[in-house]
Amino acid sequence: MAIFLTADSKVIVQGMTGSEGTKHTTRMLASGTNVVGGVNPRKAGTTVDFPGADGSSVEVPVFGTVADAVGKTGADVSVIFVPPAHTKAAVVEAVDAGVPLVVIITEGVPVADTAEFFAYAQDKGVRLVGPNCPGLISPGKSNVGIIPADISGPGRIGLVSKSGTLTYQMMYELRDFGFSSAVGIGGDPIIGTTHIDALAAFEADPETDLIVMIGEIGGDAEERAAAFIQEHVTKPVVGYVAGFTAPEGKTMGHAGAIVSGSSGTAQAKKEALEAAGVKVGKTPSETAALARELLSR
Secondary structure, three states: OOOOOOOOOOOOEEEEOOOOHHHHHHHHHHHHOOOOEEEOHHHHHOOEEEEEOOOEEEEEEEEEEHHHHHHOOOEEEEEEEOHHHHHHHHHHHHOOOOOOEEEEOOOOHHHHHHHHHHHHHHHOOOOOOOOOOOOEOOOOOOEOOOOOOOOEEEEEEEEEEEEHHHHHHHHHHHOOOOOOEEEOOOOOOOOOOOOOHHHHHHHHHHOOOOOEEEEOOOOOOHHHHHHHHHHHHHOEEEEEEEOOOOHHHHEOOOOOEEEEEEOHHHHHHHHHHHOOOEEEOOOHHHHHHHHHHHHOO
């Protein structure tokens, strides 16, 4: 199994004909993702040729609206590669079309826009991943977003991470064990899927044996995740918190990563996670070593 994304997922790409959309649609198809269409009102009725996973040519149709794409293909996942100014409209369109999973890669989305479309999606029962995230991958099944598909294969580790690059590093370091799913949730102040959402899904997934959770300084998401782990997670969890050397009062990297006093520091998060029974590494490589030790028992 996998969480959120499976081999049966039918994916459409909003912004497929743009430079980023084209590049990453090519990569998604090459990794075996079932991309069934793109959306661009100006190019409705056309097709785009992409190389498929087996090297053959794949013609992907372009639709004028998400609703049309869903009606014609049965798509149940949309991934969004559109500029920040148009992201809110793209998400609302996908939600209105009844797409149950919407993955928002775009960075720089205004927080007010995210707050608005997040509330709208919640009201409609639609799961969002992102914005400002690398997407998610269930290796060997489907890959939606920008996570490289060739750095790891299928396995029994579940990974949830705020950081895109640390997602890639952890997948590479534990490539000999493999992953059930890896979810890059993004580091903006408001995100559609949280650590807790992914932890709950991995806890319920019979093919996930161990969970790796990557957080970063700022906010209290990791402390809330620690409380959830203590109450609801029975599987072993290994963690890493980026930002031990960050100076107080500075915003580091993601928009959500700001430290004020002791609140939101890497040390405070580490202590909360360890109190919940999570083994926390001081570096990504040490975190991978902790996971490897648990998996090898």
